[in-house]
Structures are given as C-alpha cells and as structure tokens.
Amino acid sequence: MESPARSWREYPQRYRLEAAKCTKCGKVLYPPRVVCPACHGREFETVTLPRDGHVVAPTVVRVPPTGFEEETPLPIAVVELSNGVRLMVQVADMADPMELKIGDPVHLEFRKIQQDGEAGLLFYGHKAVRD
Ligand SMILES: [Zn+2]
Missing domain, CATH: 2.40.50 (OB fold (Dihydrolipoamide Acetyltransferase, E2P))
Incomplete structure (x- = not known):
C-alpha cells in the first residue's frame, strides 16, 4: 500500500500547480509541454505557480x-x-x-x-x- 506522501507526489501537475520553466529562454508553460513553443528548447525545470x-x-x-x-x-x-x-x-x-x-x-x-x-x-x- 502506498504512503499518502508518495501518492501526493504522484498527483498530476494540475493538482499541484506545477509548471515547466524552459531552461533556455525562461518561458513558463502550464500545462507543461515537451517542446518550448518560444525557443523550441526541450529542457525544463519544474516550478510551482503562484496562487x-x-x-x-x-x-x-x-x-x-x-x-x-x-x-x-x-x-x-x-x-x-x-x-x-x-x-x-x-x-x-x-x-x-x-x-x-x-x-x-x-x-x-x-x-x-x-x-x-x-x-x-x-x-x-x-x-x-x-x-
Ligand atoms: Zn524556451
């Protein structure tokens, strides 16, 4: 049986307000995508959106x-x-x-x-x- 903490971490990003920030141009994508539409970069870091x-x-x-x-x-x-x-x-x-x-x-x-x-x-x- 999964611990609650583990389940929480595995919630989809729409539950956690997580977005992807392009490491190349800094654009924040929500929902996250595979390719940055601004610079076509493919590397992202996870950021939490402001509320x-x-x-x-x-x-x-x-x-x-x-x-x-x-x-x-x-x-x-x-x-x-x-x-x-x-x-x-x-x-x-x-x-x-x-x-x-x-x-x-x-x-x-x-x-x-x-x-x-x-x-x-x-x-x-x-x-x-x-x-
Ligand atoms: Zn970009």
Missing part, C-alpha cells in the same frame, strides 16, 4: 456540462497569475456570477470540483476565489 492573480476573461456558463447541473450559472474565468501564466478555472463562492469583472483580484484554492452522485467520487482541483 495570486487577476481575472482577464470572465464567463458564465449557463448550459452546464454533465455533473455541474446544480451549479449553473457556473462562473468560469481565464485568470492571469502574477507570473503571467494564464489558466481557465472555475470561480468559487460567487453569490452572483454576473459580478465577476475583468481585473478582479483572485487567488487559487484547492477545492472539490465535482461529485459523482452515484459512485460518491469526489474530484478536486483549483478554483479561483475573489480576494
């Missing part, structure tokens, strides 16, 4: 994907982190999703994303929370 950023493109999903039926309207946003990396995340704790605006400061929290009602499975990932 703070701001909203660059808020969206409200009104037709929910399967499993999110109870969460619509579902606020989603492209968030630019403080190091310039952009990622699309669900926004948590929004009483009124229409209030989400470009420029809103947010930080990322590790949250339950989805629950499989029949199997009772929980899915975790990062959500943005407004500061």
